[in-house]
Amino acid sequence: QVQLVQSGAEVKKPGASVKVSCKASGYTFLDYDINWVRQAPGQGLEWMGRISVHNDNANSAQKFQDRVTMTTDTTTSTAYMELRSLRSDDTAIYFCARGISFGYWGQGTLVTVSS
Amino acid sequence: QSALTQPRSVSGSPGQSVTISCTGTSSDVGGYQYVSWYQQHPGKAPKLMISDVTKRPSGVPDRFSGSKSGNTASLTISGLQPEDEADYYCCSYAGSLNYVFGTGTKVTVL
Numbered sequence: 001q002v003q004l005v006q007s008g009a010e011v012k013k014p015g016a017s018v019k020v021s022c023k024a025s026g027y028t029f030l031d032y033d034i035n036w037v038r039q040a041p042g043q044g045l046e047w048m049g050r051i052s053v054h055n056d057n058a059n060s061a062q063k064f065q066d067r068v069t070m071t072t073d074t075t076t077s078t079a080y081m082e083l084r085s086l087r088s089d090d091t092a093i094y095f096c097a098r099g100i101s102f103g104y105w106g107q108g109t110l111v112t113v114s115s
Numbered sequence: 116q117s118a119l120t121q122p123r124s125v126s127g128s129p130g131q132s133v134t135i136s137c138t139g140t141s142s143d144v145g146g147y148q149y150v151s152w153y154q155q156h157p158g159k160a161p162k163l164m165i166s167d168v169t170k171r172p173s174g175v176p177d178r179f180s181g182s183k184s185g186n187t188a189s190l191t192i193s194g195l196q197p198e199d200e201a202d203y204y205c206c207s208y209a210g211s212l213n214y215v216f217g218t219g220t221k222v223t224v225l
Binding site for chain 2: 035037044045046047050059061062095097100101102103104105106107108
């Protein structure tokens with residue numbers, strides 16, 4: 001069965017960076033894009049960006065373009081999302097989701113930014 | 116890219132039908148046949164309920180249906196069940212490999 005398993009919760013200080021991983025199994029990793037979506041406490045879903053596992057082409061929402069890097073490691077079927085220059089309002093649960101329909105989701109990774 | 120507009124909440128009694136709207140623009144909802152809907156229970160990851168405006172993934176009850184007219188997409192839950200109480204989000208392709216989510220709707224089963 002398709003599974004996306006994300007890395008554990010992180011606590012970071014303002015200005016730091018965080019790198020969240022998303023390990024895929026149960027399907028051919030190369031066949032689907034990976035999207036990244038975040039949800040601040042009590043708020044809605046926000047699309048951050050996506051990466052094509054096939055050719056590493058990535059693009060992100062305008063508000064994240066200068067702070068986010070998405071990568072993949074096909075040898076371990078793992079996608080990564082790094083967010084830099086963290087602020088308190090980056091405190092959120094970060095999800096990875098498979099494909100253009102976001103058909104499968106990881107369990108989420110809580111990132112807390114606090115001094 | 117602004118979030119798509121959804122009603123903050125809708126409610127209905129068991130067995131009733133409820134419809135959630137998702138309003139965007141001609142650059143997102145109105146421009147593509149790529150609107151999807153997600154159900155999210157508290158503390159859980161979202162779950163795909165409808166893709167490509169009307170397609171229901173395997174395992175999703177047929178009481179969930181989707182439609183679109185112009186710049187507004189809709190999700191209808193027919194025959195509301197207690198387990199349908201959750202938050203629902205629409206999502207649309209917005210061109211240039213970008214996506215945008217809706218503001219979210221809380222469905223309450225009375």
